Amino acid sequence: MKLHSNILSAVTGSLKKIFSDGAYADDIVRNLLQSNPKWGSRDRRFIAGSIYTIVRWWKRYLYIAETTEQDEVCFEKVLSVYLFEAYGSDLETPLPVAIKGSAYKERVAQAALIRAVEGSIPEWMDELCVNELGKGTWEKELTVLNKEADVFIRANTLKGNVKQIIDTLQKEGVEAKTFGVYPETLKLTERKPMQRLASFLNGMYEVQDAGSQAIAHYLNPIPGAKVIDACAGAGGKSLHIAALMKNKGQIVSMDIEAPKLKELERRSIRAGVDIVKTKAITTGTIASLKNSADFLLLDVPCSGIGVLRRNPDDKWKLSKERVDTLVQLQQDIIQEYSMMVKSGGVLVYATCSILPSENDTQIEKFLAVNKQFELEKKQTVYPSQGGDGYFMARLIKKT
Known part of the structure; x- marks a missing residue:
C-alpha cells in the first residue's frame, strides 16, 4: 500500500x-x-x-x-x-x-x-471500573469497548412495518436483520453511509443503538398519554416513544440546550411525528409541569462509559472529577424533576453508563427520601450483550 x-x-x-x-x-x-x-x-x-x-x-x-x-x-x-x-x-x-x-x-x-x-484506558478509569464492577466483569467489558461498534437502526413503524423497511433497504443495497427482542431493532450486516438514502430521507428509520432503543420500551408509554422526555437532546428516544404511542397523545421534549431541540423538530417532521412539542428548560420550567406527566423519562447526563466504543475519544476527555460532578448532577435531576410525575405515573431513570455509582446507587438514594415512589424493575445492559451499555430503572409513583 x-x-x-x-x-x-x-x-x-x-x-x-x-x-x-x-x-x-x-x-x-x-x-x-x-x-x-x-x-x-x-x-x-x-x-x-x-x-x-x-x-x-x-x-x-x-x-x-x-x-x-x-x-x-x-x-x-x-x-x-x-x-x-x-x-x-x-x-x-x-x-x-x-x-x-x-x-x-x-x-x-x-x-x-x-x-x-x-x-x-486512563489509569483512573481502569481503577474506578475495577472497584465498581469487579476485575472479571470489567476486563470482559473493556475488551468489547475496544471493538468497533456495530450499526443499529430503529425501523420507524409510523412509516411502514418492519418487513417493508427491511425490503426497501435491501433494494438500496443495505442488508439489515432483526436484533434482540424488539422487532423494530435492526442491525446492519456491514457499515454503510445511510443519511443520503431515500429511505432515510423519507423517515423510514433512525440510526439508533440497540441499547438506546430498549429505554423507550422500558418506559412503555400508552397511546394518548402525556409523556415528558426531560433530557431529550436531539430526540432519538422521543421519536421512538412517539412510534410506540402510535403518534397519539402528547410528548413534551425538554433540554437545557435549546439548539439540540431544533434538530429534534427537524427529525420529527421527517419521521412523520406531530405529537412532540419542544421546550427549553429555564427557571421555573420544571415547577410549572408539576404532577402533569403520565410518563417521565430522565435519560440523564453521565460518564458515557457504556458507549466508549462508539465515542472512543471521550475516555481521554473525561476525568474522575467530571464523573463526580455528573453523579451529583444526576441526583439533583431525579430529585427535582420527579415532581413532574402524576400520582400513579411512571418514571424511568436511564444512563449510558455501566457504573453502579451512576445507576443502582442513585436509585437507592432517591428512594430513601422519596417514599411516594417504588421500584418496579431495573436492568443494566452491558456492551458484551451486543449493543451499547445502558442502565434503566422503572419507578412508579404510588396513588
Whole structure:
C-alpha cells in the first residue's frame, strides 16, 4: 500500500487537534473529508479508519512508541506504530519515524502486562471500573469497548412495518436483520453511509443503538398519554416513544440546550411525528409541569462509559472529577424533576453508563427520601450483550 505524504500529514494534523486542542474525532473527520472532496475513496477510508483506530488505542500506541504528547514528533511516532502494526511489509511508503522490530516486540510484550495500557484506558478509569464492577466483569467489558461498534437502526413503524423497511433497504443495497427482542431493532450486516438514502430521507428509520432503543420500551408509554422526555437532546428516544404511542397523545421534549431541540423538530417532521412539542428548560420550567406527566423519562447526563466504543475519544476527555460532578448532577435531576410525575405515573431513570455509582446507587438514594415512589424493575445492559451499555430503572409513583 502506497500513501502520499499529504495523506499522512492529514492524519497527524487531525490527531494534534484531537489530543492537543481537545477537538472531537467525529467533527475533525467530517470536516476534513468535506473540505477535501477530491480525495479518492481509498484515501478517505484510510484517513477515517486510521484516526479512529489511533484514538481508540492511543495509550497503547504511546507506550509502544515510547513517547508522550510533549514530544514534538509524538504524533509521527504513534502513526508509525499504527502503520507498522496495520500494514507491515505491505506498506510501500517509508514510516514517518523508523521502527526497530526488536524494540517494538519488547514494548508490545511489556504493554500486554499492564491492563490500562493493553486496554488503552486512563489509569483512573481502569481503577474506578475495577472497584465498581469487579476485575472479571470489567476486563470482559473493556475488551468489547475496544471493538468497533456495530450499526443499529430503529425501523420507524409510523412509516411502514418492519418487513417493508427491511425490503426497501435491501433494494438500496443495505442488508439489515432483526436484533434482540424488539422487532423494530435492526442491525446492519456491514457499515454503510445511510443519511443520503431515500429511505432515510423519507423517515423510514433512525440510526439508533440497540441499547438506546430498549429505554423507550422500558418506559412503555400508552397511546394518548402525556409523556415528558426531560433530557431529550436531539430526540432519538422521543421519536421512538412517539412510534410506540402510535403518534397519539402528547410528548413534551425538554433540554437545557435549546439548539439540540431544533434538530429534534427537524427529525420529527421527517419521521412523520406531530405529537412532540419542544421546550427549553429555564427557571421555573420544571415547577410549572408539576404532577402533569403520565410518563417521565430522565435519560440523564453521565460518564458515557457504556458507549466508549462508539465515542472512543471521550475516555481521554473525561476525568474522575467530571464523573463526580455528573453523579451529583444526576441526583439533583431525579430529585427535582420527579415532581413532574402524576400520582400513579411512571418514571424511568436511564444512563449510558455501566457504573453502579451512576445507576443502582442513585436509585437507592432517591428512594430513601422519596417514599411516594417504588421500584418496579431495573436492568443494566452491558456492551458484551451486543449493543451499547445502558442502565434503566422503572419507578412508579404510588396513588
